[in-house]
Amino acid sequence: MVSFTVAGAALLAVLAASSASASDQPAPDCALQTLGVGEGQTLTHYRGKVVYLDFWASWCGPCRMSFPFMNGLARDYAARGLVVLAVNLDAHRKDAEAFLVRHPAAFGVALGDNQACARSFRVGAMPTSFVIDRTGAVRAVHAGFRPGGSAAVRSEIERLLAEGSGA
Amino acid sequence: MRRILPLVVLVACAAGYTTVEPWQREVLARPDMASSPHPGVSAMADHAYESREAAGGAAKAGGGGCGCE
Numbered sequence: 001m002v003s004f005t006v007a008g009a010a011l012l013a014v015l016a017a018s019s020a021s022a023s024d025q026p027a028p029d030c031a032l033q034t035l036g037v038g039e040g041q042t043l044t045h046y047r048g049k050v051v052y053l054d055f056w057a058s059w060c061g062p063c064r065m066s067f068p069f070m071n072g073l074a075r076d077y078a079a080r081g082l083v084v085l086a087v088n089l090d091a092h093r094k095d096a097e098a099f100l101v102r103h104p105a106a107f108g109v110a111l112g113d114n115q116a117c118a119r120s121f122r123v124g125a126m127p128t129s130f131v132i133d134r135t136g137a138v139r140a141v142h143a144g145f146r147p148g149g150s151a152a153v154r155s156e157i158e159r160l161l162a163e164g165s166g167a
Numbered sequence: 168m169r170r171i172l173p174l175v176v177l178v179a180c181a182a183g184y185t186t187v188e189p190w191q192r193e194v195l196a197r198p199d200m201a202s203s204p205h206p207g208v209s210a211m212a213d214h215a216y217e218s219r220e221a222a223g224g225a226a227k228a229g230g231g232g233c234g235c236e
Contacts, residue, residue: 055190057193059193089190090193091191091193119188123190125189126189
């Protein structure tokens with residue numbers, strides 16, 4: 001009985017440790033062709049800032065809903081050190097460009113072939129967003145987009161913005 | 168030839184397995200790729216079939232063929 005409890009506690013400890021390490025890992029680096037910023041910009045360039053990195057495509061419905069949310073993030077937190085980057089994964093660039101005409105983005109949008117980047121981040125759903133802290137570690141992963149969860153994401157970003165902002 | 172035939176068949180079948188990444192599902196995500204793209208049409212067809220054939224299975228009881236049940 002006691003040994004079962006001990007084994008259970010050990011198992012829980014292992015599970016807790018593994019889930020914590022799943023999102024406190026250094027973010028993989030990607031070369032991005034961000035509109036307006038320039039070609040070949042890498043993710044490490046934003047070290048020292050909090051990065052909201054979103055993988056999207058024009059055909060994905062929840063991605064469409066996430067654009068107003070990301071516009072709000074950029075508007076409210078850019079001054080405090082947040083960078084919003086939306087990495088496009090469309091097969092045809094013109095689909096992404098048509099989408100951007102209908103849903104204007106007030107944040108960084110990276111077009112081009114970003115499949116290798118998505119693979120290195122192990123994107124498992126469309127959209128998937130990664131919240132990267134000032135040290136370059138992935139602190140949160142959000143698979144999919146639910147408008148109801150946006151308040152929680154905002155408070156999480158505020159917490160990360162407060163970390164080390166005085167330094 | 169007879170010895171390598173099963174191997175050839177196996178390789179040919181294995182070629183059918185491939186991984187589709189989430190960002191490659193553009194065509195698969197289209198509404199007309201759904202197993203039942205027009206639910207209204209499917210329901211009407213089911214209704215006609217079940218009432219004629221009395222083959223409703225678990226969904227419906229068999230009728231007299233009038234299509235009115």
